[in-house]
Amino acid sequence: MDKAVSPMFSYVVAFIVAVVVLSAAIISIYQFHTLSSPSTTNTTTSSGPTKITLPVISSNKTVVISLVALSSASTFNLNGTSFGQMTIYVPAGYNLEIKFTNQESLQHNLILVMNNTATPNAADLASDGKILLYVGTTSSAYTLQGLSSGQTAVGVYGPIAPGTYWLACGISGHAESGMWVNLVASQNVTTPYAVE
Numbered sequence: 001m002d003k004a005v006s007p008m009f010s011y012v013v014a015f016i017v018a019v020v021v022l023s024a025a026i027i028s029i030y031q032f033h034t035l036s037s038p039s040t041t042n043t044t045t046s047s048g049p050t051k052i053t054l055p056v057i058s059s060n061k062t063v064v065i066s067l068v069a070l071s072s073a074s075t076f077n078l079n080g081t082s083f084g085q086m087t088i089y090v091p092a093g094y095n096l097e098i099k100f101t102n103q104e105s106l107q108h109n110l111i112l113v114m115n116n117t118a119t120p121n122a123a124d125l126a127s128d129g130k131i132l133l134y135v136g137t138t139s140s141a142y143t144l145q146g147l148s149s150g151q152t153a154v155g156v157y158g159p160i161a162p163g164t165y166w167l168a169c170g171i172s173g174h175a176e177s178g179m180w181v182n183l184v185a186s187q188n189v190t191t192p193y194a195v196e
Helices: 007-036
Strands: 051-053 062-069 087-091 095-102 110-115 129-135 152-157 163-168 180-186 193-195
Touching (some): 095 110, 095 129, 110 152, 129 163
Parallel strands (some): 087 180
Antiparallel strands (some): 087 193, 095 152, 110 129, 110 163
């Protein structure tokens, strides 16, 4: 005597099978991601700031500095750093060849400032020090104009006297928003380098 299976029973069994299969799939995906992800439990070590040796053209004692306003970082960055997180050290008396590339959608430029304040405090950087070089702009337009996205400009300055400087975007407010790095020229530096 065969009893007929009710349709409700079939739906309940199908629902239970679906829940089991879905649960197994979720557990498998979770385990895959857990096992394929690098561990973050107390195995991370910090080696401190990165020191990068800068190229030198020895025939004319010129330090080559390349800075980029990266589109993959904050809007106001140089090589992915901001607010003076990068410091460039160069031998005093050397020339500087500064290459600036803008990858951002906003216009940016780069100016060399012999600063008289620790950080940029004014929309016009001429208020914070003496501007020595304009890259990607002019002395009459640096607070308003710069390079468009994808453009590159090169400027040369030197010999640089011992002291502290900024390389910063001169467009009004950009340096105050973080777009600057420190530059130190010293007789004690023999090989130019940057610390990020």
